[in-house]
Amino acid sequence: MATYFYPLSKLDTAVYRKYFMDNVFDTALEKINAAKVTAPIIYHKFTNMDEHRPVLDQLEKELQDKYNFPYKVNAFLILIHHIPQQIHIDAATGRDFRRYVSINLPLANYAGTRTVFFNPLPSYEYNFIKPEQVTFHSEFKAEDQWSMVNPDVPHHVVCDSHAAPRVSLALSFEENPTFEQIFKDIPGLEQILSVG
Numbered sequence: 001m002a003t004y005f006y007p008l009s010k011l012d013t014a015v016y017r018k019y020f021m022d023n024v025f026d027t028a029l030e031k032i033n034a035a036k037v038t039a040p041i042i043y044h045k046f047t048n049m050d051e052h053r054p055v056l057d058q059l060e061k062e063l064q065d066k067y068n069f070p071y072k073v074n075a076f077l078i079l080i081h082h083i084p085q086q087i088h089i090d091a092a093t094g095r096d097f098r099r100y101v102s103i104n105l106p107l108a109n110y111a112g113t114r115t116v117f118f119n120p121l122p123s124y125e126y127n128f129i130k131p132e133q134v135t136f137h138s139e140f141k142a143e144d145q146w147s148m149v150n151p152d153v154p155h156h157v158v159c160d161s162h163a164a165p166r167v168s169l170a171l172s173f174e175e176n177p178t179f180e181q182i183f184k185d186i187p188g189l190e191q192i193l194s195v196g
């Protein structure tokens, strides 16, 4: 069975969690609240990486040193799960951004939350998918760790409650590799990931 998620437990969490909560959370919350007036938006995308370069340099270096990742971060999302997230794929045609791999870190209120993956469909006419169209594949419980996930298959984050919304960080890469491409680009990655 295909695997759609891998924990990246070798990456530090505290330093990045503190940075993103201290430096970008307020902006994301403000933008998401403003968008909520007309649409149930749960994320804000940050594309100006210059102002976050020092922390991203550190993170890219850690990804390189510990997982041989050669990729460069070109954007990140802050997701605030104040409402249930619809099943979707991140790479669907017509989406405002399309990405094939995501590296994620839960930032706050993630205990008991999970990402549920569904079996792929033959085609995607729209990025949102009805529950009756898909069948369960697997699920990944958020822990205090980074993960690499495949958002190119139907998935959503499920929270038992939205009263204290989960906050997450999701990185995108300039090269926008597919999940499969990453394993071709990085020899031995399967073994490295098998120990986290």
Ligand SMILES: [Fe+2]
Pocket (backbone or CB within 6 Å): 088, 089, 090, 151, 155
């Ligand atoms: Fe997604």
